[in-house]
Amino acid sequence: MAGSFDPYDKNSWFAGPMTRQEATDLLMAENDTGRFIVRNSSSIQGDLVLCVREDNKVSHYIINKIQQGDQTRFRIGDQMFPDVPSLLNFYKLHYLDTTPLIRPAERKVEKVRAKYDFTGSGDADDLPFKRGEILTIISKDEEQWWTGRSSLGLTGSIPVPYVEKYDESQLDGQNSQGLSSPVQSGSSQLLPISRSSSERNRYNTPNIQRKLPALARVKQARVPNAYDKTALKLEVGEVVKVTKININGQWEGELRGKTGHFPFTHVEFIDSENSEEDES
Structure with a gap:
């Protein structure tokens, strides 16, 4: 049975940074075989891992990112593809081991609250927001930059140090310290923010005006x-x-x-x- 998902809808299948165990736990919670996600490799920067629920196990297939001249290609096993969507489309119709790809795994909706105003860093992909705004996390693409969606349905990149975890079960009237803890990147030093895809190490500081010192x-x-x-x-x-x-x-x-x-x-x-x- 061929999968019905859209391989070009990256937000539906790309999980960004995720450990092998986290991916296994997520997919083992699924009842159907053929459920999958694509995550970043934790051992080789730039490589990806295709994680698939197959029968009573989760298989993790390495996707090597190959640079050939000015072209980037993706290899899984002995198959080579021009991009990841083409790879996923191929395995909608062909078996990996015991199953083809059916559809992406359901991921828990995660929301964050903006701690500061963010007007963008000059990149067209940025998602500007105001302090206190609630954003839905679509994917955790990089350590310092995630993809988020605003309440108006706009999507874009958001800087991780500018937001904090948000629990909808808490009352909005609570202050941020009682509500949640700041999102951490796993690094002892959060700044400067940069993206691996572009040298993006300048951005707007919080909108705080006060006399110094x-x-x-x-x-x-x-x-x-x-x-x-x-x-x-x-x-x-x-x-x-x-x-x-x-x-x-x-x-x-x-x-x-x-x-x-x-x-x-x-x-x-x-x-x-x-x-x-x-x-x-």
Whole structure:
């Protein structure tokens, strides 16, 4: 039986970064064989993995990304394809081991709340949003950039440090600290944000207007690279005197008699909860 999914609808089948175990658990929860997802390879950057529910197991097929001159091709086994949709379309009609591809696995709807305004970083794929806006995550394409959908149905790329997890079971009246915890990327340093597909390391800082210097409390610990002598070590609860807000997200300040830089995502202004500027 041929699958009925659209191989060109990437949002339906691409799961982005996901561990082998997470993919296995997701697909084993499905009742039907032929359910699948495509995830990033955790061992080889650029490669993908086609994960398929086959009988009582989940198979993980490596998809190698091959660069041939100025052309990129994708290889699975001894088959070569010009793109991933062509590969998926082929296996709608042909068996992998015990089944062809029937349809993508159902994934849990995940939503996030915007912590700051984001007007875009100059890329046409960006999805601008306002602080407090609720976005639906479509795919976690990269560590720092996900694809999201707004309440108006618009889709685009959103920077991970600008959002936090949102639980719809919680009351909207709760503040963000009682509501959820910030989304973490798995890295001790979130900034600068960049994309593997393009050198995208400049973006808009949060829309915070205030007189400097200003005091900010550390909300996330940070141990900088030992070779970076200009970075500040941060401990939760410490108070930093912010002296400069840079557009690249690396703010400057003073702490324990030392002057240096640090990611803005690791601190919050002490009066941010009640400042008029933040409510604009």
